[in-house]
Amino acid sequence: MKAQAAVFREVGVDLAIEEVDIDEPRANEVLINTSACGVCHSDVHFAKGAILGPVPTIPGHEPAGIVEAVGEDVTSVAVGDHVIACTSMFCGKCKQCLQGRPHLCMGRRQCQRPKGDTPRIAINGEAITQFADLSAFCEKMLVHESAVVKIDDDIPLDRAALVGCAVTTGVGAALNTA
Numbered sequence: 173m174k175a176q177a178a179v180f181r182e183v184g185v186d187l188a189i190e191e192v193d194i195d196e197p198r199a200n201e202v203l204i205n206t207s208a209c210g211v212c213h214s215d216v217h218f219a220k221g222a223i224l225g226p227v228p229t230i231p232g233h234e235p236a237g238i239v240e241a242v243g244e245d246v247t248s249v250a251v252g253d254h255v256i257a258c259t260s261m262f263c264g265k266c267k268q269c270l271q272g273r274p275h276l277c278m279g280r281r282q283c284q285r286p287k288g289d290t291p292r293i294a295i296n297g298e299a300i301t302q303f304a305d306l307s308a309f310c311e312k313m314l315v316h317e318s319a320v321v322k323i324d325d326d327i328p329l330d331r332a333a334l335v336g337c338a339v340t341t342g343v344g345a346a347l348n349t350a
């Protein structure tokens with residue numbers, strides 16, 4: 173399906189709105205209608221070249237939205253659920269995951285589609301790398317189920333979005349480091 177996204181192609185060139193193709197959700201994937209997304213300093217660092225990664229890409233990694241479709245085996249969310257997405261992907265099968273430490277997951281690559289497979293996002297057939305496995309500066313996000321957390325329907329989505337990175341980073345710094 174088609175969607176509009178803010179695409180980053182190179183340092184020093186502004187992001188540009190382009191039409192992208194989003195694939196259908198497969199097993200363990202969730203398609204989300206993006207309602208809001210914060211602009212994190214990491215997005216800015218990336219755009220300025222302070223963090224390097226594959227391009228072209230679509231930045232954005234602290235979004236909230238509403239589930240539009242789910243692939244087979246998805247049990248944690250359903251169509252119509254309000255959700256936030258974050259960079260917390262985990263495989264659920266590796267030693268770290270099975271010992272209750274999914275934040276140290278060693279199988280995170282399994283949460284991506286294999287190289288050479290139909291990409292989740294493409295422009296004119298060219299695969300677009302998902303920034304932080306999310307790429308939230310886009311009208312729709314196709315992400316791994318473990319990146320998605322259901323929230324209450326009455327939480328405003330433009331504020332819930334910040335929980336995905338800004339809030340967790342600040343709270344984590346205060347509780348774990350300070």
Ligand SMILES: [Zn+2]
Pocket residue numbers: 212213214215233234337338
């Ligand atoms: Zn961030």
Ligand SMILES: [Zn+2]
Pocket residue numbers: 262263264265266267268269270274276277278279280
């Ligand atoms: Zn794992």
